[in-house]
Amino acid sequence: xxxxxxxxxxxxxxxxxxxxxxxxxxxxxxxxxxxxxxxxxxxxxxxx
Amino acid sequence: xxxxxxxxxxxxxxxxxxxxxxxxxxxxxxxxxxxxxxxxxxxxxxxxxxxxxxxxxxxxxxxxxxxxxxxxxxxxxxxxxxxxxxxxxxxxxxxxxxxxxxxxxxxxxxxxxxxxxxxxxxxxxxxxxxxxxxxxxxxxxxxxxxxxxxxxxxxxxxxxxxxxxxxxxxxxxxxxxxxxxxxxxxxxxxxxxxxxxxxxxxxxxxxxxxxxxxxxxxxxxxxxxxxxxxxxxxxxxxxxxxxxxxxxxxxxxxxxxxxxxxxxxxxxxxxxxxxxxxxxxxxxxxxxxxxxxxxxxxxxxxxxxxxxxxxxxxxxxxxxxxxxxxxxxxxxxxxxxxxxxxxxxxxxxxxxxxxxxxxxxxxxxxxxxxxxxxxxxxxxxxxxxxxxxxxxxxxxxxxxxxxxx
Numbered sequence: 001x002x003x004x005x006x007x008x009x010x011x012x013x014x015x016x017x018x019x020x021x022x023x024x025x026x027x028x029x030x031x032x033x034x035x036x037x038x039x040x041x042x043x044x045x046x047x048x
Numbered sequence: 049x050x051x052x053x054x055x056x057x058x059x060x061x062x063x064x065x066x067x068x069x070x071x072x073x074x075x076x077x078x079x080x081x082x083x084x085x086x087x088x089x090x091x092x093x094x095x096x097x098x099x100x101x102x103x104x105x106x107x108x109x110x111x112x113x114x115x116x117x118x119x120x121x122x123x124x125x126x127x128x129x130x131x132x133x134x135x136x137x138x139x140x141x142x143x144x145x146x147x148x149x150x151x152x153x154x155x156x157x158x159x160x161x162x163x164x165x166x167x168x169x170x171x172x173x174x175x176x177x178x179x180x181x182x183x184x185x186x187x188x189x190x191x192x193x194x195x196x197x198x199x200x201x202x203x204x205x206x207x208x209x210x211x212x213x214x215x216x217x218x219x220x221x222x223x224x225x226x227x228x229x230x231x232x233x234x235x236x237x238x239x240x241x242x243x244x245x246x247x248x249x250x251x252x253x254x255x256x257x258x259x260x261x262x263x264x265x266x267x268x269x270x271x272x273x274x275x276x277x278x279x280x281x282x283x284x285x286x287x288x289x290x291x292x293x294x295x296x297x298x299x300x301x302x303x304x305x306x307x308x309x310x311x312x313x314x315x316x317x318x319x320x321x322x323x324x325x326x327x328x329x330x331x332x333x334x335x336x337x338x339x340x341x342x343x344x345x346x347x348x349x350x351x352x353x354x355x356x357x358x359x360x361x362x363x364x365x366x367x368x369x370x371x372x373x374x375x376x377x378x379x380x381x382x383x384x385x386x387x388x389x390x391x392x393x394x395x396x397x398x399x400x401x402x403x404x405x406x407x408x409x410x411x412x413x414x415x416x417x418x419x420x421x422x423x424x425x426x427x428x429x430x431x432x433x434x435x436x437x438x439x440x441x442x443x444x445x446x447x448x449x450x451x452x453x
Contacts, residue, residue: 022171022173022174022177023177023363023364023365024364025174026174026177026178026180026181026365026368027177027181027364027365027367027368027371028368029178029181030177030178030179030180030181030182030184030365030368030372031181031368031371031372031375033178033182033394033397034181034182034185034372034375034376034394035375037390037393037394037397038375038379038390042393042397043393044389044392044393044396047393047396047397047400048115048118
């Protein structure tokens with residue numbers, strides 16, 4: 001088993017946060033699109 | 049990427065820190081995913097005007113290839129009608145066009161020298177998560193409720209079995225503990241997302257993350273085509289085929305592509321199974337954080353991760369997936385048959401996001417980094433994939449044998 005005395009890797013830590021923020025953006029965008037379709041703001045002809 | 053990941057395995061007695069310091073500055077140069085290494089380089093991400101201009105160009109390429117995919121999907125069957133390739137033209141579905149066009153685009157932008165500059169636009173994870181939230185709208189809540197039990201049982205057994213097998217095997221091959229954690233998480237849970245979560249948990253180096261992401265994508269690509277074909281050869285029911293695909297293929301985008309090729313019901317079950325595995329990612333990430341903090345690195349005074357950490361690592365799009373199903377189920381109950389045409393528009397939007405994700409998969413592939421990293425992690429990943437294949441088939445056959453919504 002190896003040891004790693006190096007400081008935290010800022011890149012991977014940052015990417016982890018970015019990945020989870022992306023979750024919220026995807027959730028909000030997906031639900032917003034669903035709401036727009038159900039409300040009739042996005043009609044069938046608008047989506048090729 | 050240098051062969052750093054392999055050197056870790058070659059020199060089990062040495063420490064990571066020595067090798068990191070010795071590594072050249074461009075150690076992570078070939079990015080596998082925009083979430084791994086930004087186009088500005090491995091050590092700093094500069095968000096200047098040029099970065100945004102290149103990213104906008106990349107997005108234009110992704111959307112252009114997606115539009116071409118949609119155009120081919122809608123027109124090829126008509127073009128092929130009456131010709132010798134009529135059956136093939138009718139059988140090819142959008143994941144095939146999207147991935148092939150993505151691969152062709154990959155070759156083109158690599159030859160032009162643009163690939164790393166535009167890589168930030170290849171948002172596979174974002175596109176697939178948005179697509180999955182929209183997919184929730186086409187799945188009746190009753191299906192999710194019926195599948196939840198066997199999906200959770202399968203996910204727990206599969207993640208535990210495959211994670212422990214991969215961890216053990218990688219240890220036998222002499223790989224570094226952090227790379228073991230990344231490989232085991234990627235194979236057992238959900239590919240690149242899990243590798244990112246595990247990298248944060250165990251403080252892995254970015255070249256290890258980039259390398260694992262490469263492995264995930266390179267192994268996922270053939271699985272997209274092989275698994276639906278094998279499910280057909282084995283004569284699996286749609287539910288078992290979906291559960292097998294969802295439990296076996298590592299990355300969520302590839303699960304969706306394979307599910308789409310296997311059929312709508314298989315796609316729904318595959319998505320539910322995969323989303324369940326995604327939901328358990330937080331548990332594994334927290335367990336890894338605790339294990340590496342308290343056992344491997346033994347940092348003095350380190351606190352045990354709590355419920356806050358579990359929530360921070362929970363993939364929030366799972367909530368969107370369930371919310372979309374609840375909303376659409378309520379909407380269809382209220383509107384009856386009239387509402388189906390409206391949900392069909394949501395399905396078209398979903399297909400667009402899935403196509404964007406599949407095009408991005410093709411654009412992200414980078415085989416060179418695997419060749420440079422050596423054979424040992426590849427052998428571990430391949431063996432773990434075969435183990436995952438067999439275990440997932442067994443579990444899916446038992447747990448989803450008599451499934452009905």
